[in-house]
Amino acid sequence: MEATARIGCSGWTYDDWRGPFYPETVRLKDRLAYYASVFDTTEINGSFYRLPSEKAVNGWADQVPDTFLFAWKVSRYITHNKKLKDCQDSVDLVFGRMAPLGDKRGPALVQLPPMLRRDDERLKRFLSWIPRGEKVTVEFRHDSWYDAGVLDILRDHGAAFCISDHHDAPSPWEVTADFAYVRGHGPGGRYHGRYTANVLDDWARWIDARLKDGIGVFSYFDNDIKSAAPQDARLLIQKTSA
Secondary structure (H helix, E strand, C coil): CCCCEEEEECCCCCHHHECCCECCCCCHHHHHHHHHHHCCEEEECHHHCCCCCHHHHHHHHHCCCCCCEEEEECCHHHHHHCCCCCCHHHHHHHHHHHHHHHHHEEEEEEECCCCCCCCHHHHHHHHHCCCCCCCEEEECCCHHHCCHHHHHHHHHCCCEEEEECCCCCCCCCCCCCCEEEEEECCHHHCCCCCCCHHHHHHHHHHHHHHHHCCCEEEEEECCCHHHHHHHHHHHHHHHCCC
16 A cells, blocks of 8 residues: 555644634534635644543544544543553553544544653553554654663554654654654744744655655644644645645
């Protein structure tokens, strides 16, 4: 199967997108359906803060086309409270809860806290709990993780290194799985502001090179303030050959 690029935003519920992105006539409950008419992927941000109900998960799936993909953030209880330790039951619970998305389920994003330093054994144990067949990417927020040994652990488990420009610890651009995962948190990594055309040109060239290598790419913009994210996502789509 030909590798493809999925480019979208980290969420869709932002009120200040009304007007610049969402027409004034689009009701709150219809925002996801409208978003899915423009983009073919998004990150579910709410799953980081609380376990969504089965009704909510089914509702998301019902509002988008069959070709749409949801990436989703693993619960902060697992990443920030338990810090990947002693949480296998919770891992099973959250992956099970997202199962109703079916073929619309994309990668699970494991966003680690900035105070969590490198711990190879902890990472290995956690990745061993990921259900078979699930795509997972890990976003590190401490630069002690940016090491060849950690990249090898991700490769051994088929997990993607999350490329991120977050201000806590901007990452290198590394690929460790059959897909790449890129998060843009805004210039300077602080959730606001538009990327320059030159920066997006660089991203587009990098994405196109991965696609030629047979590596699919998921790329999301998290600079949600003042609707910068959907503007940058649209522009990046235009700039890539995909």
